[in-house]
Amino acid sequence: MTTRTAQLSNLQFALLLSLPILSFLLLVMAYPMGFALWLSVHDVQFVFGKVQAEYAGLDNFARVLQSAEFWHSLAVSLRFTVESVVLTILIGLGLALVMNMETRFSGLVRTLIILPWAVSLYGTGVMWFYLARGQSGLATSISFALGFDRAVSFITSRSVIEVLALANAWNMAPLVAFFLLANLKTIPERLYHLAEIDRLGTLETFLHVTLPPLRFTLFVFTAIATVLTLKQLDLVFILSRGGPGDISTATPFLLYDVSFKQLLLGYGSAMSFCLLVVIVVSTLGLYALWGRREEAR
Amino acid sequence: MKKRGSKPYGVLLFTALGAAVAGWSAPAAGVSSDIQGDLRATSGETVYFRGWQYKPDIVQDNTDRYNRTQDGRVSYQTVTGDYPALMEKSLIAGDRLDVIYANPSTAVRFMEAGWILPADELPGAEGARGDMYPNVRRAWTHKGKLLGLSYFLTIRGLTTVNTRRLGELGLSREDYPRSWDELYDQVDRLTRQGVRDVFLPHWFNEYYGISWAYVWEVLNRGGMLADPVTHEPRMTVEGPAGETLRDWKRFWNSGAIDEEILSYTESSLVEGFSSGRYLYSSQAHYNLAQFNDPRRSPIAGHVDLVPFAGSGWGLLDSALYLTTSQERDDELDRDVRRFVSWYGYRDDTGEIAVGTRWMETSMLFSAYRPVMESDAARRAMGRFLGSEGMVDDLLVLYANTPHPDGVWKVVWSEEFNAHLRKVLGNFLLRDEPVHEVVEGLTREIQRLNRKYGVS
Numbered sequence: 001m002t003t004r005t006a007q008l009s010n011l012q013f014a015l016l017l018s019l020p021i022l023s024f025l026l027l028v029m030a031y032p033m034g035f036a037l038w039l040s041v042h043d044v045q046f047v048f049g050k051v052q053a054e055y056a057g058l059d060n061f062a063r064v065l066q067s068a069e070f071w072h073s074l075a076v077s078l079r080f081t082v083e084s085v086v087l088t089i090l091i092g093l094g095l096a097l098v099m100n101m102e103t104r105f106s107g108l109v110r111t112l113i114i115l116p117w118a119v120s121l122y123g124t125g126v127m128w129f130y131l132a133r134g135q136s137g138l139a140t141s142i143s144f145a146l147g148f149d150r151a152v153s154f155i156t157s158r159s160v161i162e163v164l165a166l167a168n169a170w171n172m173a174p175l176v177a178f179f180l181l182a183n184l185k186t187i188p189e190r191l192y193h194l195a196e197i198d199r200l201g202t203l204e205t206f207l208h209v210t211l212p213p214l215r216f217t218l219f220v221f222t223a224i225a226t227v228l229t230l231k232q233l234d235l236v237f238i239l240s241r242g243g244p245g246d247i248s249t250a251t252p253f254l255l256y257d258v259s260f261k262q263l264l265l266g267y268g269s270a271m272s273f274c275l276l277v278v279i280v281v282s283t284l285g286l287y288a289l290w291g292r293r294e295e296a297r
Numbered sequence: 298m299k300k301r302g303s304k305p306y307g308v309l310l311f312t313a314l315g316a317a318v319a320g321w322s323a324p325a326a327g328v329s330s331d332i333q334g335d336l337r338a339t340s341g342e343t344v345y346f347r348g349w350q351y352k353p354d355i356v357q358d359n360t361d362r363y364n365r366t367q368d369g370r371v372s373y374q375t376v377t378g379d380y381p382a383l384m385e386k387s388l389i390a391g392d393r394l395d396v397i398y399a400n401p402s403t404a405v406r407f408m409e410a411g412w413i414l415p416a417d418e419l420p421g422a423e424g425a426r427g428d429m430y431p432n433v434r435r436a437w438t439h440k441g442k443l444l445g446l447s448y449f450l451t452i453r454g455l456t457t458v459n460t461r462r463l464g465e466l467g468l469s470r471e472d473y474p475r476s477w478d479e480l481y482d483q484v485d486r487l488t489r490q491g492v493r494d495v496f497l498p499h500w501f502n503e504y505y506g507i508s509w510a511y512v513w514e515v516l517n518r519g520g521m522l523a524d525p526v527t528h529e530p531r532m533t534v535e536g537p538a539g540e541t542l543r544d545w546k547r548f549w550n551s552g553a554i555d556e557e558i559l560s561y562t563e564s565s566l567v568e569g570f571s572s573g574r575y576l577y578s579s580q581a582h583y584n585l586a587q588f589n590d591p592r593r594s595p596i597a598g599h600v601d602l603v604p605f606a607g608s609g610w611g612l613l614d615s616a617l618y619l620t621t622s623q624e625r626d627d628e629l630d631r632d633v634r635r636f637v638s639w640y641g642y643r644d645d646t647g648e649i650a651v652g653t654r655w656m657e658t659s660m661l662f663s664a665y666r667p668v669m670e671s672d673a674a675r676r677a678m679g680r681f682l683g684s685e686g687m688v689d690d691l692l693v694l695y696a697n698t699p700h701p702d703g704v705w706k707v708v709w710s711e712e713f714n715a716h717l718r719k720v721l722g723n724f725l726l727r728d729e730p731v732h733e734v735v736e737g738l739t740r741e742i743q744r745l746n747r748k749y750g751v752s
Contacts (some may be wrong), residue, residue: 045748048410049389122377134557135568153557157726160560237378241502244559245722260382261715 040269051265060270070271072246073254074278080161080168080236080250081229081282087169088225089218092176097210099177100184117174125238128167129155132239157247160240164248168235172228176221183214216294223286230279251275336420336635336645338369340628344636347384348398350375355658359651363639371396371636379504381406381711388412388621395633396640399619400505401437401700402710404444407619409708414620415442420638425665428642428649433664436700437617445617446641447652449661452691452698453581454499454513454611456480456603457588459596462576466492475606477514480577481544487576488553495553497569499579500721501561505614508717510579513612514541516699523703523742527752530742531703534732542724542731549725559722571596577603581614582691586660586681598683604690605697613700615664617641662695709745716741 008016040060042053064070095113099106116124130136134153143152154163187210195205233252236242242249242257249257255275259268338344346360353375360373376383381403387394388407399407407413416422425446426434437444458473466487474480484495499510515522520537523530532538548554561569567587570578571594580588582602591597603610618641620633642665644650652663656674660681663669678688704710717738724734746752 047749048412129560133560133565134555135565135572151555153555155560156556240560243502243722244556245726246719247726257715257719260386261379262712 036269036272039265040273042266044264044266046263046265053266056266060266061274063267064271064274069246069249069254070251070274073249073251076161076248077230077250077252077275077278080164080232080248081226083162083165084168084172084229084232085222085225087165088172088176089222091169091173092221093180093214093218095173095177096180096184096214099181113177114174116170117172119171121171121232121234122238124167124171125235128163128170129239132163155240155244157244160244160248164235164239167239168229168232171235172225176225179217179221180214183217184210187213215297219286219291219294223283223291226282226286227279230275230282251278336639337367338632338635340626340632342370342629342632344369344371344395344629344633345393346371346373346396346636346640347376347387347394348373349380350377352659355654359640359654363636363644367635367639367645369632369636381504382715385711391623394621394623395625396637397619397621398448398616399445400614400616400705401444402705402707402714404437404617404619405439405706406708406711408439408442408444412622413444414622416445416617416620416637416641417443419446419620419634419642421642422638425638425642428665428667430664430666430669432613432700433615436613436615436702436706437664439706445619446637447664448616448618448641449583449655450613450615450664451581451583451662452611452694453505453509453614454517454579455582455691455694456610457570457578457580457585458601458603459570459573459576459599460601461573461596461599466576470601473603473606474577476608477517477541477544480603481548484548484553484577485551488551492576493553494574495576496548497566497575497578498548498554498558499566500558500725501563501566502559502718502722503563504711504714504718506561506563506718507559507721508714509612509614511541511545511717511721512701512704513610513699514544516612516701517609519608521703522701522738523707524752525702525706528703528707528742528746529752530739532735532739534735538735538738539731542734545721545725546728546731550728556726559725573599579611582662583660585687585691589681589683600683601687602690602694605694609697609699610694611698613695613698704742707751708749709742709751713741713745 039053041056041058043056043059045052099110099113103109119127131138132154134140134151134155137151137153139152139154143150154160191209192205195209200208231252232250233256236248236250236253237256240248242253246254251271252275255268255271258264258271348356353373357373360369360371363369364371380398381400384394384397384399384403385406388410404413408415416425419425422443426443429437429447433447433450434443456474463469463472472483474483480496487495500507512522515532515537518537518540521531522538558566563581566578566580567584569575570580570584571588573594573596585600585602588594588600589597594600618637620637625633639645640651642649642652649663649665649668652665652668653671653673655661656663656668657677660677668674678691679685682688682691704713720734720737723729
């Protein structure tokens, strides 16, 4: 009697290994995504937890695309995202460079730098609200200390989105910094010696020695920060509640308002898919413009 | 200067509250001493009690006393954020909730959904009904059923005055405005004279902020947003709904107020007036306790309220303890009802202890006459308000403060409130035309009536 053993192909083996996580993802994502898709093509009346639905085709999507509030919220989201990502990356890079300097206080500095990341978005929102508002804010304290008698508020239609972006970056930048620090530690010391021999200035050394190994990490975190910010609800909810008026109503906050306050579930679901498209297009765009080049290096 | 009276508080309050809100019924029968039987817990199971974040230390202490004296296992936690929306979501999701706070508008919605038990089914309910002021009982009764037991009553939107600032501006009590129109005229005049920080309005960014401010101004001017019985829209551009918007726009465009107000929380509003910067502000009456507390307010002793002079200020704001109708075994269900009764009405000693404590510590009024007509209540009011005359003014104001039945005692109240809040913020920031706002609100009420089959 002969025993036959079947050998798995690489693909089969990879699928087998991935099966648990794929099953898990299917379990936790397929149902909500499927239900959201179903809601988005129905006119849904959500009354006291009971759903009454009538098929509506693409009406909800058409309504979203014709809605001024959606386009306004998207513009807010994009402004918030661009500002957040730029600040996060710049602050993260700066912090990484500071942490890379070996001093007696390196341990303390690293501990202090990681702290903002350990703060919840709720806590971040509350703290920045108090820092930025006129009654108790930092600018007001400075204004009073300088002898002026006017409170200075940044929770205004002109600057509230910048406050949100700064708070968001304050929270995310430490994580970026630590990943960049790990990258910085892999740069051989001799490259800096060679740069000295070549008489490169500080900026040139940074551009030609320090930055190149960080570029892929910077791309990855730009993509991550973009996605996280585009779907950011917590901070907006706590810090500005979409206000003043709807000035800081980013798309996730509008989605919350439409779906959970006004209970327009079909419309809200269609809007959530539109946001999903924006997120996917943004990350694909980033990859096409930047990521592919970094991979090719 | 107007002479302040010194009527007996209890009698005045009884008369005031008994006559307040429209269509008041005759005063209820005498104070009930109905004993609701043994309130000791017997199931050994946990009762889940949730509320918004207001003095949670006091609530926890009350709850601990129940647990200690009645063998209870009540777990109390606060809910942070948009309370009505979060509670509705929790109830839909079937989260374990046994006793919750709610404003009447939320309670009406929850009762329509079948999520709460009428308070008539609680131990001692007859006594609680009998002890309530008729106007409050009426405000809290929906389709013949009592929504819950008394947590607090307040006037939200009364106009407070910083008398120190008043004097500095060469004004006196005689100059107090008698209506919203007069208030805005005075603000306008002072602003044009270069005076800053004249009025701090109640336009903060909570569900009970700017939207409620609009509701009461329309009511105080003799109008209404929706019919109290049919809930059909009743707003017109030329009437109080439009007048209020025109006054708001005039005030906003004068540059007399920081845009920041639209992002305030209630505590920001309270801190703002406590700072002493403002001459007038719209506030909840219980905040007078903070304004007159020297430890927390630099203007303590210099805060007055604008008395009723033919046109009311604000609305009757209140909150209840609701009992959810979630499935529970009989033993636990009895424990839940015992706890609500103990907490929201009379405890095991027969005292309305929790209600009295709120009155004494925080000047939260109660719906129960025995609390409001007690010596302790008199002492507390005198302590918080600083003068007997002010107590009288407050009680007269109570008698003339409306309850917005048209937009609160209806199932769509919360949805409309969320819409109103957004619309009003945009109206100010984007300088939208008054007629568009009034027409838009009218359409929204019509849509909601259709959605829920109202009227």
